[in-house]
Amino acid sequence: xxxxxxxxxxxxxxxxxxKSLGPWQLAFKKLLKNKTAVFGMAVxxxxxxxxxxxxxxxxxxxxxSNLSMTNKPPSKEHYLGxxxxxxxxxxxxxxxxxxxxxxxxxxxxxxxxxxxTLGSISxxxxxxxxxxxxxxxxxxxxxxxxxxxxxxxxxxxxxxxLIFVSVLALVSWPTITRLIRATFLSLRxxxxxxxxxxxxxxxxxxxxxxxxxxxxxxxxxxxxxxMASMIITEAALSFIGFGIPQPAPSWxxxxxxxxxxxxxxxxxxxxxPPGMAILLxxxxxxxxxxxxxxxxxxxxxxx
Amino acid sequence: xxxxxxxRVIGMIPILILISIxxxxxxxxxPGDPFSGDPDPKIKRDVLERQRExxxxxxxxxxxxxxxxxxxxxxxxxxxxxxxxxVSDLINERISNTLLLGSMSLFITLVIAIPFGIASGRxxxxxxxxxxxxxxxxxxxxxxxxxxxxxxxxxxxxxxMFPAQGTITSGADYTGFRLFLDKLHHLFLxxxxxxxxxxxxxxxxxxxxxxxxxxxxxxxTAKAKGLPxxxxxxxxxxxxxxxxxxxxxxxxxANLVGGAIITEQIFAIPGLGRLFxxxxxxxxxxxxxxVSMISAxxxxxxxxxxxxxxxxxxxxxxxx
Numbered sequence: 001x002x003x004x005x006x007x008x009x010x011x012x013x014x015x016x017x018x019k020s021l022g023p024w025q026l027a028f029k030k031l032l033k034n035k036t037a038v039f040g041m042a043v044x045x046x047x048x049x050x051x052x053x054x055x056x057x058x059x060x061x062x063x064x065s066n067l068s069m070t071n072k073p074p075s076k077e078h079y080l081g082x083x084x085x086x087x088x089x090x091x092x093x094x095x096x097x098x099x100x101x102x103x104x105x106x107x108x109x110x111x112x113x114x115x116x117t118l119g120s121i122s123x124x125x126x127x128x129x130x131x132x133x134x135x136x137x138x139x140x141x142x143x144x145x146x147x148x149x150x151x152x153x154x155x156x157x158x159x160x161x162l163i164f165v166s167v168l169a170l171v172s173w174p175t176i177t178r179l180i181r182a183t184f185l186s187l188r189x190x191x192x193x194x195x196x197x198x199x200x201x202x203x204x205x206x207x208x209x210x211x212x213x214x215x216x217x218x219x220x221x222x223x224x225x226x227m228a229s230m231i232i233t234e235a236a237l238s239f240i241g242f243g244i245p246q247p248a249p250s251w252x253x254x255x256x257x258x259x260x261x262x263x264x265x266x267x268x269x270x271x272x273p274p275g276m277a278i279l280l281x282x283x284x285x286x287x288x289x290x291x292x293x294x295x296x297x298x299x300x301x302x303x
Numbered sequence: 304x305x306x307x308x309x310x311r312v313i314g315m316i317p318i319l320i321l322i323s324i325x326x327x328x329x330x331x332x333x334p335g336d337p338f339s340g341d342p343d344p345k346i347k348r349d350v351l352e353r354q355r356e357x358x359x360x361x362x363x364x365x366x367x368x369x370x371x372x373x374x375x376x377x378x379x380x381x382x383x384x385x386x387x388x389x390v391s392d393l394i395n396e397r398i399s400n401t402l403l404l405g406s407m408s409l410f411i412t413l414v415i416a417i418p419f420g421i422a423s424g425r426x427x428x429x430x431x432x433x434x435x436x437x438x439x440x441x442x443x444x445x446x447x448x449x450x451x452x453x454x455x456x457x458x459x460x461x462x463x464m465f466p467a468q469g470t471i472t473s474g475a476d477y478t479g480f481r482l483f484l485d486k487l488h489h490l491f492l493x494x495x496x497x498x499x500x501x502x503x504x505x506x507x508x509x510x511x512x513x514x515x516x517x518x519x520x521x522x523x524t525a526k527a528k529g530l531p532x533x534x535x536x537x538x539x540x541x542x543x544x545x546x547x548x549x550x551x552x553x554x555x556x557a558n559l560v561g562g563a564i565i566t567e568q569i570f571a572i573p574g575l576g577r578l579f580x581x582x583x584x585x586x587x588x589x590x591x592x593x594v595s596m597i598s599a600x601x602x603x604x605x606x607x608x609x610x611x612x613x614x615x616x617x618x619x620x621x622x623x
Binding site for chain 1: 317318321322325326329330332440441443444445446447448449452453455456460467560561564565568569579580583584586591594595598599602603606
């Protein structure tokens with residue numbers, strides 16, 4: 001870790017606490033120096049703002065179809081034209097940011113919660129609980145991810161956002177669990193954990209106060225990268241019609257129009273913009289994740 | 304080594320059994336069966352009921368599982384409820400397309416990623432390196448289906464260089480080698496689509512591994528003793544930098560079916576992925592279960608292969 005020196009040589013005012021940066025602040029400073037990460041944060045902030053202020057940006061109701069105005073090319077009235085049901089593609093694109101980001105974010109949170117809980121239990125207690133959880137991850141990890149999601153989505157009659165997010169989390173927790181378990185296994189052998197145990201602290205306190213904060217760096221990095229892959233998964237599933245059902249706009253289900261050769265060929269304005277939106281969002285989240293990895297890893301030194 | 308392999312193969316059995324149980328229960332939870340939904344109103348209720356009895360759909364679940372599992376071990380996946388044909392026939396017809404697609408995409412991936420990764424690693428922070436990194440960042444963020452649509456739009460529709468859909472030119476009765484070439488021509492775009500993410504990943508690995516190995520002491524020694532640059536690069540650096548890449552190949556096998564689902568859909572390729580989606584829509588669970596089991600086995604074998612390859616290419620690693 002770097003040590004910040006008081007470089008201004010001013011006499012230290014004893015009443016004012018000298019400010020030295022904590023590890024998180026240091027990491028944040030490092031992150032701000034990373035150009036691609038800053039680019040990523042800027043793009044993501046833009047997308048989040050679009051999602052929040054969607055009602056003010058959108059020019060039409062994204063779900064209202066107008067059968068007298070179907071398949072219109074881009075115009076002043078409809079910036080990106082209208083789709084086969086006469087819905088305004090631009091407004092759908094704007095509202096799509098909401099659904100994609102909310103799903104990506106909440107699927108990530110769900111996955112992390114399940115993964116961290118099971119991973120900590122498994123890594124801290126070991127023994128039979130650990131074996132059971134690990135066999136479970138074996139089974140899940142040896143099951144093809146997309147096939148699994150498709151199967152579950154098809155079992156459920158009606159898919160809404162909450163169910164969809166739960167399914168994604170239910171299928172993807174094992175990777176996080178494995179990671180947390182591995183981190184905990186090495187942390188468990190450290191002296192300060194042993195001393196905490198000797199002091200008679202409760203297991204919950206040891207896990208939450210002493211172990212989890214030390215496992216935070218890999219959790220944050222993986223959470224970020226996970227969010228990106230969740231956004232892609234949502235889009236892919238909605239694209240083939242197993243995700244967020246119409247008429248709710250999601251970037252993935254907007255693109256499913258392009259499965260129709262006529263749309264693919266003659267109305268590229270309907271499917272290229274949502275595709276670019278997914279690409280940009282995922283790329284910027286990946287940049288942030290990579291930046292966080294570099295910033296949070298004390299071994300990593302940039303020349 | 305042999306002992307290790309045998310132990311691993313035996314270790315796969317309980318996982319496969321658990322997967323098959325999980326799969327079977329999931330498939331049984333799919334609402335309805337092929338005889339529910341909107342049957343022709345002219346068909347009488349008791350006829351439908353007799354059909355259910357005939358297909359074993361009224362047996363207790365554990366009985367159904369046992370009969371399915373014991374048949375499956377013998378390679379009999381049952382009869383498709385929709386096509387009324389043996390599932391193994393349907394799979395045999397389609398698996399070649401998926402396999403060909405998978406091997407082509409792997410080939411494209413390696414041919415692009417390895418040379419560019421080496422070039423970037425040899426001259427880091429140059430134009431070659433930066434453009435490689437930009438492309439790999441795009442490739443990692445690119446959704447498969449968007450890539451596929453873009454390729455169809457630009458290369459197939461606008462430029463007409465490749466066919467947009469299918470696996471063979473309809474109407475042209477090619478045979479032998481000509482047929483094979485025709486297939487390759489059709490499968491090039493889908494293979495490129497599937498290979499995008501892989502290319503980006505392998506490029507990154509190749510570059511960072513090369514950089515890491517090139518900084519090691521034994522490379523400096525090799526240079527110091529006056530070995531020609533070519534020898535240093537190919538014999539000392541590359542050999543070591545290739546190790547993680549080769550182990551990734553095992554995982555490629557694991558991704559065979561799962562990776563092709565969406566791409567096969569876009570390009571209308573009759574392969575396993577497309578068969579799976581179709582069957583999910585039709586609630587045709589003999590097929591659903593067969594395809595899932597096949598890909599689960601592919602994943603298990605792929606992971607094992609990765610571990611074995613690892614010790615083959617890197618003699619420092621020994622499994623006991």
